[in-house]
Amino acid sequence: MTLNTYLTFDDNCRDAFEFYRSVFGGDFSELQTFGDGPPDMGVPEEAKQRIMHVSLPIGESILMGSDSNPAFGPGPVVGTNFSLSYAASSRADADAKFAALSADGQVDMPLADMFWGDYFGSCSDQFGIAWQIIWQPPQTD
Numbered sequence: 314m315t316l317n318t319y320l321t322f323d324d325n326c327r328d329a330f331e332f333y334r335s336v337f338g339g340d341f342s343e344l345q346t347f348g349d350g351p352p353d354m355g356v357p358e359e360a361k362q363r364i365m366h367v368s369l370p371i372g373e374s375i376l377m378g379s380d381s382n383p384a385f386g387p388g389p390v391v392g393t394n395f396s397l398s399y400a401a402s403s404r405a406d407a408d409a410k411f412a413a414l415s416a417d418g419q420v421d422m423p424l425a426d427m428f429w430g431d432y433f434g435s436c437s438d439q440f441g442i443a444w445q446i447i448w449q450p451p452q453t454d
Contacts, residue, residue, distance in 0.1 A: 315400045319445055320378040323388035326364040343368040347382055351428050355384050396443035407448040414438045
């Protein structure tokens with residue numbers, strides 16, 4: 314189980330993460346644009362080069378981020394453009410943490426198996442803090 318920070322930007326995620334990489338060093342462990350997603354995501358052509366997900370390992374933590382997608386609603390508000398990302402130890406752990414955090418809060422994206430292979434959902438807790446819950450199934454070769 315780990316807890317990491319997830320930042321959301323309005324079309325300047327790439328610039329921000331290049332800056333963070335210049336400060337902390339290292340390489341991106343993941344970098345995908347919205348254009349890399351499945352066609353049924355409904356991403357407008359002008360948003361396909363926006364960052365859908367980027368991960369930069371820093372010590373024992375991972376700084377993650379993405380750009381907003383105009384097809385999914387308004388862009389982020391600076392100061393509230395972050396969420397905490399909890400990497401669960403099991404699918405049952407993900408379900409339990411998601412249920413507890415979203416109780417008296419708001420479910421933004423119910424937990425579900427995602428096209429990239431993980432079990433993922435997002436919510437806000439009763440105090441307005443945004444959470445992402447993710448479980449990565451063991452890789453089978």
